[in-house]
Amino acid sequence: MIRSLRRKFILIAILSLIGTLAVLCAAIAVGNYMVTTDRADRAISLLYQNGGEFPPPEYDTDPSMAFGFQVTEETPFETRYFIVELTGRQEVVWVNTEHIAALDRQTVVECVSEVLRSGGDRGYVDHYRFGVFHTEDGGSTIIALDCFLQIQAAYNMLRVTLLVSLACVL
Numbered sequence: 001m002i003r004s005l006r007r008k009f010i011l012i013a014i015l016s017l018i019g020t021l022a023v024l025c026a027a028i029a030v031g032n033y034m035v036t037t038d039r040a041d042r043a044i045s046l047l048y049q050n051g052g053e054f055p056p057p058e059y060d061t062d063p064s065m066a067f068g069f070q071v072t073e074e075t076p077f078e079t080r081y082f083i084v085e086l087t088g089r090q091e092v093v094w095v096n097t098e099h100i101a102a103l104d105r106q107t108v109v110e111c112v113s114e115v116l117r118s119g120g121d122r123g124y125v126d127h128y129r130f131g132v133f134h135t136e137d138g139g140s141t142i143i144a145l146d147c148f149l150q151i152q153a154a155y156n157m158l159r160v161t162l163l164v165s166l167a168c169v170l
Contacts, residue, residue: 014169021165029158036150037129041122042069043079044131044143052083052096052143080146084112088138100146115142127151 046054046069054076082103083096092112095105103111114125121132130144 018169021168025158025161025165028161029154032154032157036147036154039069040129040145040147040150041131044081044129044145046071047081047083047143047145048131048133048141054079082108082144084108084142084144086112086140086142090116090140093139102146111144112142115144 054071057071057073057075076099080100080102082100083094084092085094087093092109095108097103097105097108111125111128115123115130115132118125121134123130124147125144127146127148128144129147130142133141133143135141
């Protein structure tokens with residue numbers, strides 16, 4: 001009788017631990033995704049507001065201070081993005097690939113086609129986070145930010161979290 005109760009108690013304790021770790025892993029993964037996406041959206045909005053360039057840093061930056069996007073003196077050199085302007089009939093007027101080495105004009109135009117097919121004002125196409133900004137003349141500006149390193153970091157964080165959780169369960 002006592003042995004049976006002990007086994008049930010241990011089973012319930014293990015299942016509770018697994019449930020708690022699953023909730024923690026999910027919370028960390030979702031939180032990391034939200035922070036990564038918000039950071040990219042802030043960078044895209046900042047680029048749009050400043051005509052495709054980053055403004056100079058306004059204050060001392062501290063990486064431990066905020067989740068969001070902070071402009072440093074290195075930001076223009078480490079951020080990869082492209083900008084496309086479209087007419088009201090969704091025809092490409094202008095393409096700026098000056099800040100991205102991985103894509104040529106043709107690949108950017110193909111990426112813009114996928115953005116337009118998605119129908120959203122924000123989203124991902126492959127590992128590029130995009131923002132669509134509608135202009136008063138009916139056209140639009142699309143800014144897409146290369147988020148490969150951020151997405152890779154998020155997956156690595158998820159892997160580490162799962163491995164630590166698995167080790168705790170074992």
